[in-house]
Amino acid sequence: MxxxxxxxxxxxxxxxxxxxxxxxxxxxxxxxxxxxxxxxxxxxxxxxxxxxxxxxxxxxxxxxxxxxxxxxxxxxxxxxxxxxxxxxxxxxxxxxxxxxxxxxxxxxxxxxxxxxxxxxxxxxxxxxxxxxxxxxxxxxxxxxPDWESLVLASSDTEAARVVTGAVGRHIPHRQMGRQLRRLLIQAGFTDVRTEVELIVYSSLTELSHVISLERAANAAWTGGLIPRKRAEALLAEQIALSESGGFHATFQRSVIAWARKPRAVEC
Ligand SMILES: C[S@@+](CC[C@H](N)C(=O)[O-])C[C@H]1O[C@@H](n2cnc3c(N)ncnc32)[C@H](O)[C@@H]1O
Missing domain, CATH: 3.40.50.150 (Vaccinia Virus protein VP39)
Known part of the structure; x- marks a missing residue:
């Protein structure tokens, strides 16, 4: 919920x-x-x-x-x-x-x-x-969106994986974007076409319009997924990278799917 x-x-x-x-x-x-x-x-x-x-x-x-x-x-x-x-x-x-x-x-x-x-x-x-x-x-x-598609460049790849994994953790269907095509076909739609908008973020400020890395890092350590020090070190690294121009994150912000309900009989 x-x-x-x-x-x-x-x-x-x-x-x-x-x-x-x-x-x-x-x-x-x-x-x-x-x-x-x-x-x-x-x-x-x-x-x-x-x-x-x-x-x-x-x-x-x-x-x-x-x-x-x-x-x-x-x-x-x-x-x-x-x-x-x-x-x-x-x-x-x-x-x-x-x-x-x-x-x-x-x-x-x-x-x-x-x-x-x-x-x-x-x-x-x-x-x-x-x-x-x-x-x-x-x-x-x-x-x-596909919240599980967030990828972050870090020297601590494991900490980055855990923290990005905590993004949107209260959303019931975090992978919804990538599931659209499958669900539309299973619902009986046809002519399904999908498009993915992959955004590249080159600063923490840009990313913060969509995702708060700080909130995700807090969620990761308060949830016991990672020690507090390691989460805070990751955040500090990302702030420094953002200031020096070395920040890099990608995210499938939107997956769009178009589909058609078939006519009663289609050959
Ligand atoms: C993130 S908002 C998106 C609103 C709008 N589609 C847009 O793009 O601006 C999600 C919306 O879905 C509505 N919603 C959530 N669960 C729903 C349900 N079971 N039936 C109808 N609406 C629902 C919420 O009240 C909310 O308005």
């Missing part, structure tokens, strides 16, 4: 909303790519599953689709409503659990799921629901 699995009970709604605002800026490239890869005609119904604060509902409406947002959090749905209404856009929103959608079969031409599957109990069940509510020939796009 982590806070995005149950925003309303986390008590951190404002912080999580601020995080999504930042991410909306930082992830503009993959978000645009995700939308551009969806051959869904303007005017058609498009579901944003786990719509968060509604940033993409705005983009979908502006691109001419009829956007419908679903989220399990009232905090998020209120933020979506405020955002849409402030722009004079329709707010078509529903509070629901992505595992049990309140829509009839074949209700949508398109569906997007961004950074949600990593937080749900059962990503396969959520994709099965998305498949159910899509029209035959409907399109789905999903974007997820």
């Amino acid at each position: 982590n806070d995005f699995s149950d925003v309303d009970r986390s008590g951190r709604g404002s912080e999580l909303l601020a995080y999504l605002d930042d991410a909306h800026q930082g992830l503009s490239e993959p978000k645009n790519a995700m939308r551009a890869g969806m051959p869904v005609s303007p005017g058609q119904d498009f579901l944003d599953l786990g719509c968060g604060a509604g940033h993409e509902l705005v983009e979908l409406e502006r691109a001419g689709w009829r956007a419908i947002g679903v989220d399990s959090s009232d905090v998020m749905l209120d933020a979506s409503r405020r955002r849409l209404e402030a722009l004079g856009l329709p707010a078509r929103l529903a509070r629901a659990d992505a595992h049990r959608l309140p829509f009839a079969d074949a209700s949508f031409a398109g569906c997007r799921i961004e950074r949600v599957l990593q937080h749900v109990d059962d990503p396969a069940a959520v994709l099965a629901e998305a498949h159910r509510v899509l029209h035959p020939d409907g399109r789905l796009a999903a974007l997820e």
Whole structure:
């Protein structure tokens, strides 16, 4: 469990909303790519599953689709409503659990799921629901990070492996990015296409916009995975490398998958 699995009970709604605002800026490239890869005609119904604060509902409406947002959090749905209404856009929103959608079969031409599957109990069940509510020939796009893909250059490779392994440890499905293709095929989708955005970070400051190495190092030693001194030495080395220009980390920040629900009979 982590806070995005149950925003309303986390008590951190404002912080999580601020995080999504930042991410909306930082992830503009993959978000645009995700939308551009969806051959869904303007005017058609498009579901944003786990719509968060509604940033993409705005983009979908502006691109001419009829956007419908679903989220399990009232905090998020209120933020979506405020955002849409402030722009004079329709707010078509529903509070629901992505595992049990309140829509009839074949209700949508398109569906997007961004950074949600990593937080749900059962990503396969959520994709099965998305498949159910899509029209035959409907399109789905999903974007997820792969938290276990973080790689850090260090003279202490074992400590680096342990500390990077502690990144996002409360996220239920930390490898979600690399699992997307497999799960989409298993849910019955076809024509699955994936793209990986590999980011190279050359300073600790750049990395800190996405990942706090300090938090991961603390988690590693408080969790008994590594002695405190070794975690602190790794952190000190990384700060020095960042200052001298020798810092190097890579991370699969987003894996995007596009897929299609087959028509009833396809030869
Ligand atoms: C990291 S945020 C991403 C929000 C949005 N897709 C975006 O990219 O800005 C994850 C969202 O998934 C929602 N969520 C988590 N579990 C859910 C579930 N079981 N059903 C519906 N929404 C869920 C959270 O409330 C939150 O708004």
